[in-house]
Amino acid sequence: MWKRKWILLGIWLISLWIISNYGGSASYGLFFAITLIPFLSLVYCLCVFIRFRIYQKIESRDIICRQSVPYYFVLQNEDKYGFASVKARMFSTLSYVEDIPDDMEYELLPGDRYTYETKLVCRYRGEYEVGIKEVVVTDFFRLFTFKYKTTETIKALVKPRMIHLDELNSIQDIVAFVQKENQYADTEPDIVVRDYIAGDPVSQIHWKATAKEQKLKVRTRTGEDKQMICLFFETKRYGKDLLEYLPPENQILETTLALGLFLAERAISYTLLSQKTSAVSQTVGSLRDYEALYKSVSQTQFLQENDIQNELQSILHQSMTHHCKILFGVLSNLTTQILVQFDACLAQGTVVVLYVVTDENIDELKKQGNERLRIITVPVNAELRDIL
Template sequence: MKIYRYILLAFLIITTIFVSNHGGNVSYALFYLAIILPIIAFIYTLYVYQSFRIYQSIDRKTIVKGELVPYRYAVSNEQFLTYRSIQVKFFDNKSQVVGANATTEYTLLPGERIEKVTNLRCNYRGEYEVGVNFVVITDFLRILAITYPLQSKYKVTVLPRVLSLSRLRILPIEQDSKRTVTNKNSKEVEMDTELRNYAYGDSLRRIHWKASAKQQSLLTRKMTQNPRQEMNLYLDLYKLNEKEMDKIIIEDKMIEAELSIVKYSQKNGIPMNVYFEQDGMNKMRIQSPTDFEKLYKESATLKFNQKVPIHELLANSILNMGVCIMLVHRLEDALCIQLQSLMKKGTEVVLLYFTSEIGDKEKIKIETLRSLGICVREILREDELTDIL
């Protein structure tokens, strides 16, 4: 666009010099043309600005992160003059209109309408505007451009994604049965080393026929419930001290990790206690699909405005022996000391550290925690959770 402005300016300077030195009808005609053209271009651009129409629609306003939702938009010329250049600009920091090209220019003849049907993808949890952000209108000389902001923009609510995990890599492969609690939904398994005399009503499948033959009396295997290791998850909702986009990505990953871990435990019948601070301390026990749905709805609207540090939240909760999973974005000294104390008491500790970059101090703390037997996983903004969890 600058080149056209320079050409017009050069044309105005040349015609001014020509009029000053030679005069005549042709000289003055060219001079007045050089002055009038930008005025006409300005009036034309204002006309298009006032008469231009754009429409957009989306199938629904509640979306799950990452899913494709049908989206359509249309630009229309409902007047009698041609629109020379229309550029549609979309929101692209948190969402993406699939196949949209921000450099595409539309030329609309009188009565013409151009409609595009595509998909919209939202990349982060939260509530924000999507679709068309503004329109750039350029005049026929390409010397003026006016931004046309949409008065009514689409705002959607984006729910967090829940990853389907076949197993949790962050947990130890062998779990100490002494740290487990029984789950009422767990299945009974047989313990061949413990036998008792047959009692009326016992299933015939439980009879240990070989031992019964030796003892000359019916003996049945004792049945016990398969213990499931109880887990406790702590979510750090303290305000992040990061750049705006880094903050959005880290918050999103923390919520996604929380829900994916809890969903895994719920599907596998492992009791899970979730702790977080939101207008006071909250504890949610997750055992059933209904419990998980309540947590999902709560997590979709969580704000990172925690008023107390995560180590205080941990200190104020009653922690059963089992697995303690910490989702944090800060490595405070007080938290590290507390985690060491938990390890000494027999609690298995897993620390997921979310950050945009790892400083030297954080590296030292991580290595110290690992040397004590604590499982630490660093999760950077570009990491895929499925590769870590």
């Protein structure tokens, strides 16, 4: 493009030299024609900018991550002059359109209408713009190029995937382990009272036993279900750019949902622990319960002001964690200070499995793991079936 501009400038200077030395109507005509070319090119680009029409649509605004949905867009020339060179550039970082090259150039004669039906795929969970991002207009002489954002943008609401796992490599014998623990729980004799644990209902406190032993005692109901597995995930946002924080957040949610689906498909009861003391934890015992959990997890808000230390403190002080045999956690940040918070769980015999969504090297932290503390690295863009 710059080459054409230099050539045009050279021709203009030559025509200026000719009229300065020789004059004549032909030389003046050439001079004014060349002088008008840039002005006409700019006017042409402005007319295309005002009159060019793009229509685009997706079948549904609610999209599942990495699943293609029908998408089409229409390029239309409603005027009596042609559009020499028009490019429709797509959003390509968080989503992509199949079978449409990003640098494809379109020429539309008067009345032309091109309709393209294809598929659109969103890479990560979240709410963001998809489809055509901007239009690039070039004049007939290819001297000027203008870019402008289309007003017909589409904002998609993308939900995380549900990934089916055939096995769980972190604890391959999990089904047998839980069944064994459940058999033990079924044969364990009922206890009238037990020690009070933070989070137990006040109405269940046995005051006579409390007065007798000088410490809080709680009634144990006959047939009380002993929860074996608990699950939690981190909700702190790291970074301010969409491309920086959406991929790890998506991987955290999909890891959590994959673990939950693995258990639900095998009718293994578990509880998703809430990160906030004011919220209610969700117990899942079947695929029907899992549907409600999926909806809740999909709507999770990650916030920069959330603090993993405070979240863990809230989670680990819930009464449910004192009864679980396996505690699954999905984090995006792991430090020695965070590991220390699990000491109480490990001391009571709980198996702690931490999935850390990161591309950083955490081998030194993984060395602190043992038979009851397992740390698994989950790369941000890895396929979960290969990791879990």
